[in-house]
Amino acid sequence: xxxxxxxxxxxxxxxxxxxxxxxxxxxxxxxxxxxxxxxxxxxxxxxxxxxxxxxxxxxxxxxxxxxxxxxxxxxxxxxxxxxxxxxxxxxxxxxxxxxxxxxxxxxxxxxxxxxxxxxxxxxxxxxxxxxxxxxxxxxxxxxxxxxxxxxxxxxxxxxxxxxxxxxxxxxxxxxxxxxxxxxxxxxxxxxxxxxxxxxxxxxxxxxxxxxxxxxxxxxxxxxxxxxxxxxxxxxx
Amino acid sequence: xxxxxxxxxxxxxxxxxxxxxxxxxxxxxxxxxxxxxxxxxxxxxxxxxxxxxxxxxxxxxxxxxxxxxxxxxxxxxxxxxxxxxxxxxxxxxxxxxxxxxxxxxxxxxxxxxxxxxxxxxxxxxxxxxxxxxxxxxxxxxxxxxxxxxxxxxxxxxxxxxxxxxxxxxxxxxxxxxxxxxxxxxxxxxxxxxxxxxxxxxxxxxxxxxxxxxxxxxxxxxxxxxxxxxxxxxxxxxxxxxxxxxxxxxxxxxxxxxxxxxxx
Numbered sequence: 001x002x003x004x005x006x007x008x009x010x011x012x013x014x015x016x017x018x019x020x021x022x023x024x025x026x027x028x029x030x031x032x033x034x035x036x037x038x039x040x041x042x043x044x045x046x047x048x049x050x051x052x053x054x055x056x057x058x059x060x061x062x063x064x065x066x067x068x069x070x071x072x073x074x075x076x077x078x079x080x081x082x083x084x085x086x087x088x089x090x091x092x093x094x095x096x097x098x099x100x101x102x103x104x105x106x107x108x109x110x111x112x113x114x115x116x117x118x119x120x121x122x123x124x125x126x127x128x129x130x131x132x133x134x135x136x137x138x139x140x141x142x143x144x145x146x147x148x149x150x151x152x153x154x155x156x157x158x159x160x161x162x163x164x165x166x167x168x169x170x171x172x173x174x175x176x177x178x179x180x181x182x183x184x185x186x187x188x189x190x191x192x193x194x195x196x197x198x199x200x201x202x203x204x205x206x207x208x209x210x211x212x213x214x215x216x217x218x219x220x221x222x223x224x225x226x227x228x229x230x231x232x233x234x235x236x
Numbered sequence: 237x238x239x240x241x242x243x244x245x246x247x248x249x250x251x252x253x254x255x256x257x258x259x260x261x262x263x264x265x266x267x268x269x270x271x272x273x274x275x276x277x278x279x280x281x282x283x284x285x286x287x288x289x290x291x292x293x294x295x296x297x298x299x300x301x302x303x304x305x306x307x308x309x310x311x312x313x314x315x316x317x318x319x320x321x322x323x324x325x326x327x328x329x330x331x332x333x334x335x336x337x338x339x340x341x342x343x344x345x346x347x348x349x350x351x352x353x354x355x356x357x358x359x360x361x362x363x364x365x366x367x368x369x370x371x372x373x374x375x376x377x378x379x380x381x382x383x384x385x386x387x388x389x390x391x392x393x394x395x396x397x398x399x400x401x402x403x404x405x406x407x408x409x410x411x412x413x414x415x416x417x418x419x420x421x422x423x424x425x426x427x428x429x430x431x432x433x434x435x436x437x438x439x440x441x442x443x444x445x446x447x448x449x450x451x452x453x454x455x456x457x458x459x460x461x462x463x464x465x466x467x468x469x470x471x472x473x474x475x476x477x478x479x480x481x482x483x484x485x486x487x488x489x490x491x492x493x494x495x496x497x498x499x
Contacts, residue, residue, distance in 0.1 A: 012465075016474055019465050026458040029258075030451040033433075036443050048332050052309035058301045077300050078312035189265075198266055206263040213256050220248040 007218040014212035021190070021205055028184040040181045042173040045159050047122045051079045057100045058084050064102070069095070080105070080168050081119050087167055094166035107147065107165040117151035117161050120170050125155040132165065140179065145171040237467060240460045247457035251450050254434065255457075261432035268425055275422030278368030278403050297345040300324065306348065307341060318342070318412040319360055323351060325411055337389040340410045353393065353412045362395035362405040365414050370399030377409060384418045384426075386440030 015022070038044070058077075065072060065086055072088040077099060079085070084099035096106040108116070110130060117127065129152040137143055141150075147165040152158065157175035164171045186192070190202040248255075300313050303324055310326040317323070322345050329339035342351040353361075355375050362372065374396045380389050384404055391409040396402070401419035408415055429435070433442035434450060468474060 012468065012473070015461060015465055016469070019462050022458045023462055026451065026454045030455055033442050033447045033451050037441065043332055046332070048330065050311060050329055052311050052328075053304055053313070055301055055305045058304070061299045061301065062297070063299065074315070076312060076314035077304075196270070198270065202266045203263075206259055206266055210256075210259050210263065213252075213259055216248060217252050217256065220245065220252050223245055224249050 003218060004222045007215040007222075011212060011215040011219060014208060014215070018205070018209055018212050021209070024187050024190075028188040031184045032181060032188065035177060035181070040178050042159065042175055042178055045122055045173050045175065046120050046161070046170055049079075049119070051082060053077065053079055053084050054082070060086065060097075060099050060102050065097075081116070085168075094164075096167060105168070108149075108163075108168050110149070112168070113149040113151060113163050113165070116163055116168055116170075117149070120163075121151075121153060121159075121161060123153075123155060125153045125159075128152045128154040133162075140174050140182070141172060237464075240463050240467075243456055244460040244464060247453050247460065251453050251457060254450055255454065257431045261428040264425075264428045265432070268428075269421075272421040273425035275403075275416065275418040277401055277417075277419055277421065278366050278370070278397070278399065279417045280365050280367040282364070297322075298348040303343055303348055307343070307350075310341075315345075316342075316411070316413065318351075318353075319357070319364065323412075325413075331389070335385075335387045335389060335415075338411075340408075342410065342412055351412075353407065353409055355393075357412065358393035358407050358409075359395060361407050361412060361414065362393075362397075365405060365417070366397060366403065368397060368399045368403060370397035370403060372396070373398040381438070382406075383438060384423070385416065386438055388415065 062075070065075060065088070069088065069090055071090050072095075073090070075086065075088040077084060077086055080096070085096050085105065086099050087094065087096045089095070094106060095104065096108075097104045105112075110132070113132075114127060114130060117130075129150075131150050132147060133141065133150055134147045137146055137148075138150075141148065141162055145162060145164055148171060149163045149165060151161045151163060153160070157177055159175040160173065161170050162172045162174075163169065189196075189199070190205055191199050192201075193199065303326070304310055304313060307326055308328050310328050311330055312327045314325045314327070315322055316325045324343040324345055326341045326343060327338060328341065329337070331338045342353065343349065344351050355377075359372055359375050362375075372395055374394075376394045376396075377391065378394050379391050382388055382392060382394070384394075385392070385406055388406070392415060393407040393409050395405040395407065397405070401421060403417060403419045405417055406415040407413070430438065433444075434447040435441060435444060436446065437444065
C-alpha cells in the first residue's frame with residue numbers, strides 16, 4: 001500500500017475512536033481562548049477602590065497595638081470602606097480592629113458582610129443569598145480562606161463574592177463563566193479526577209492522536225500540494 | 237457532503253501544523269516534571285520570619301501615623317521584612333493582583349526615610365533566597381515587559397546566577413519583595429506553553445487574536461471531520477471483516493476525492 005492509502009485508512013479508523021475527543025479538545029479550547037481570562041477571573045466584578053487612609057482618623061498607635069497584643073504578627077494598617085483599620089495575626093488567628101476607636105471588628109457579622117459585598121461589587125444588583133461558610137468549602141474556595149461569607153448576587157452569570165470573616169477582604173469571586181471554564185479545563189486535559197494534566201488517559205490519547213494528525217497532514221499534503229500540477233484533473 | 241469535505245481539506249491546510257504543535261506541546265505537559273518546571277530548584281525554602289514586636293522593640297520607631305502624613309497618600313501600610321529588618325511598605329496605588337501595577341514606597345521604620353532598593357540590596361535579597369552552588373553573574377534593573385515573567389507589570393531587579401540551570405531571581409524594585417525564581421527547566425516548559433498558547437508575541441496570554449482565529453478554524457476542521465466520520469459510518473465504510481479491504485477499494489472509486497490520485 002502506498003503512503004497515501006495507509007494514511008487514509010489510519011486516519012479514518014483512528015478518528016472513529018478519537019473523533020469525540022477532538023470535538024472536546026476543540027470546543028473546550030475555543031471556549032478558553034475566546035473568553036478573556038481577566039473576565040473569566042471575575043476581575044470586572046469588583047471595584048479596586050483606591051481610598052487613601054485618612055490620617056486624622058487614626059487614634060490608635062502601633063505602640064498601643066503592640067502593648068495590647070504583644071504577639072501580633074504581620075501588622076498592617078489599611079482602609080475598610082472608609083475607616084482606618086489595623087489587621088494582624090495572633091497564633092494563626094486574624095484580627096481586625098478599628099484604628100479610630102480601637103473596637104475589635106473581627107469576625108464580621110452578616111450585616112457588615114452585606115455592606116462590604118455591596119461596596120466591592122462593581123454593579124448595582126441585589127443580593128440573592130448570603131451564607132457563612134466555616135468548614136467544607138465548595139470546590140471554588142480554598143480552605144485557607146475560611147471562615148468566609150458567600151454573597152450571591154442576582155445577575156447574569158450568578159456572581160458570588162467570598163468575603164473573609166476576619167479580614168473583611170474579598171478573597172475570591174466566581175461567576176458561571178469561571179465555573180464553566182474550570183469544567184472546560186478538566187475536559188481539555190481529559191482529567192476526570194484531580195485536575196492535573198499528568199493522567200494516563202491523556203497520555204495515550206495524545207500519542208494516538210499524534211498518529212491521527214500526522215496521517216491527516218499526509219492526506220492534506222497529497223490532496224492540496226502534490227496535486228497542484230494535476231489540478232486540471234481534479235473536481236475541486 | 238462535498239462542502240463538508242471542502243471545509244475539512246482547506247481547514248487542515250490552515251491549522252494542520254499548529255494542530256500538530258498543540259498535540260506535541262500538550263503531550264509534553266502530560267509527561268513533564270511538574271516540580272522542576274516551577275523554576276524553584278535553588279530557591280531556599282525559608283519561611284518568612286514573623287514580624288514581631290521584639291524586632292522593633294529596643295529602638296524607637298516612628299509611628300505609622302507620622303509616616304502616612306509625610307508621604308504621598310497611601311491606602312495601606314504594612315510592616316515587612318527586608319533582609320531580616322522591619323520596614324514600612326506604603327501602597328499608594330494598589331493593583332488587583334500583586335503582578336499588576338502597584339505604586340509602593342519602602343520606608344525605614346527608625347529614620348522615616350524612603351529606602352531605595354539598589355543593586356547591592358537586591359543582590360543580598362537574591363542571595364538570601366538562593367541555595368544553589370552558583371554565584372551572582374549580573375544584576376540588572378528591568379522595566380516590563382520582561383521576557384521571563386511576561387505578566388509582571390512592575391519594575392524589577394533581575395539577578396542572574398551562574399549555575400547549571402542559569403537561575404534568575406526577580407525582586408520587586410520598589411518593595412524589595414521576592415517575586416520568583418526562574419531557570420532553564422522553567423524556560424524550556426515556557427517554550428512549550430508559548431507553542432500551545434500560540435503566544436508568539438510573548439504577551440503571557442492565551443487570549444491573542446491568532447489563537448482565537450485558529451481555534452475557530454479548528455472547530456470547523458473537527459466538526460466537518462466528525463460529520464464525515466458519521467457519514468462514513470452510515471454508508472457502511474467501517475466494517476470489521478476481510479471484506480473491509482474490498483470495501484476500501486470500492487470506496488476509492490466511489491468517492492469524488494479520489495480524483496487525480498490514482499496511480
